[in-house]
Amino acid sequence: MKTYNIITYGCQMNEHDSENIAGLLEAMGYTHEDDAFKADVTVINTCSVRDNADKRFFGVLGQFKKVRKNNPDFVLCVCGCMPQQPHIVEKINKQFSWVDIVFGTQNIAQFPQLLEQRLTTGRRQRAIVDNNPVITEDEMKPKRMYRHKALVNITYGCNNFCTYCIVPYTRGREKSRVMSEVVREIECLAQDGVKEVMLLGQNVDSYRDPAGHSFADLIKAVNDIDGIERIRFMTSHPKDISDEMIDCFRTCDKLCHNIHLPVQSGSDRILKRMNRHYDTARYLEIVDKLRAVCPDITISTDIIVAFPGETEADFEETLNIAKRVRYDSAFTFIYSPRKGTPAASFPEQIPDGIAHKRFDRLVDVMNSISLEKNLEYKDKVYDVLVEGVSKNADDAYAGRTDGFKLVNFTSDRKPEDIIGTTVKVRITESKTFSLEGVEV
Ligand code: SF4
Known part of the structure; x- marks a missing residue:
């Protein structure tokens, strides 16, 4: 063999x-x-x-x-x-x-x-083919990592050319899958026992299939599929997110109350140099709309520190937006020049020492906000979709809340009886990156 x-x-x-x-x-x-x-x-x-x-x-x-x-x-x-x-x-x-x-x-x-x-x-x-995303999903029979949840591509490639990013050069121009094909794939997944789907694309908000269906149309269609209990998506782009999509958090009961909304910087000057096509006022308007429609929504983000030309004042604005939005979690990165991207040849690259100091300051702020937010979960009961045995302890399980919080919890049940099911967990301890609890 x-x-x-x-x-x-x-x-x-x-x-x-x-x-x-x-x-x-x-x-x-x-x-x-x-x-x-x-x-x-x-x-x-x-x-x-x-x-x-x-x-x-x-x-x-x-x-x-x-x-x-x-x-x-x-x-x-x-x-x-x-x-x-x-x-x-x-x-x-x-x-x-x-x-x-x-x-x-x-x-x-x-x-x-x-x-x-x-x-x-x-x-x-x-x-190696270049710049010609070929949609081969229908020919594939993926061996999924989990039985109860699945990753589903809805777009390939990216058209945005953020000045720091290599993806449009490595994955080619954006192409959307036909909505009916995505729906058919998810119907098959549901018949196979999948309860949660993650709709994937570099920029899911610009999804537009040949018949003109939008990302909001797709979410509504997936919401109607029997057997699917949770819908997630990754990644959103603030320049393309629509009011119709935001409203899906109100109208689609299976859409998880969680969004990953990369901000990248809190400085309008830097956002322009990054070619992001939104400013902080627009970003905050989206956050406010999301919270108005879905008050318990959890929000995570990506932030790049020390982008070429970032001044201390620009960085302070990033700290300010982080404190204003109060993210549940964040992926923070020090800018890394990628050969072939415009930003790699921008003047004013930031020295390592300054970059690391800013990074540490940002991480401190983000982590303290994450912990404060997680402390709000203590002593409350949440639905947790169980993913498997906890990485921290063999006698505990790990799962996710609707808002994508990682929960490690204890239960008397055997793995075969609990993995892939949704259980109620009382949160007993809040940490910066996870919650702990016990099944009730
Ligand atoms: S950061 Fe995202 S949106 Fe921008 S070019 Fe890269 S993949 Fe596309």
Whole structure:
């Protein structure tokens, strides 16, 4: 029996791509091996959003040299965003001769053929297409990470060209799936026992299928599917979010009361340099509308610190917007120049020392707000969809509230009786990044 392993870096799009790749490998008769260094085929699904992801990837690639030396039949594959950049493929070809197959974000359906060719000819395989998102979802049978929840792509690629971001170059221009196909896929998932779907796109708010259906239309259609209990989506863009979509939080009972709404900076001057196409007044107007329609909505965000040219005054404005919105959680990053993006050649790159100090100050503010917000949950009872055994303790379970709060809790029930079900949990302790509780 041949085995495979997939190492996945990056976002949920990559996670879902890895589910599709796993499905293709299992259809070829491969079974999963937990250790990437012992599998017959290992796939590294890469992320290119930050420089440290690049460095980590090349470090991992180096470790496989020994595996190849000891096992000439071992097949090493690289996919994801990194190979969409020609200089990366050139580096792999020159310095990492033990990489057998390299394929791009839009070549996943071709992977079985590339693997067959590698196995029959022994020759290295390369397949990268550029700027032409090919929708292959209907050909895929993903091997899902969870039985009760599923990732569902609704758009591919991105048209926004934020000046710091590599994604439009690695995933091509935006394309929306046909609404009826998305609905059909989710109906099948529901029949298979899936209760929660996460609708995925780089910018879900700009979803528009060939028949003119909007993202709000899609949410309403998914809300009508029997068996689906929770709908989530990722990621929203403040420039494209519509009032009709915001109103879905009132009209669609299955839409979770949670939104990830990247702000990136609290300075209008920096937002302009980032090419974000909204200002802080518009952003705050959206937040106020969301809270008016859905008072208990939880809001998370992304923030980049030390974007080129960011002054102390700009940074203070980021702190101010964080305090004004009071985010439940935030992904905070120090700006990382990506080769080929406009911002990488902007003058006034911020020295590391200043960047790290600002980052630490921001994290302190965000964490104290997260803890304050989590303390409001203490002694209250919430519905928690149970995901599995807790990573913190074997005798506890982990799940999510409707608002996406991570809850670790105890219960007398066996894993087979509780995982994938929704239970009531009393919160006994609030931490910065999670809640603890007991089933009631
Ligand atoms: S919206 Fe901006 S940050 Fe998001 S993927 Fe597109 S270019 Fe990147």
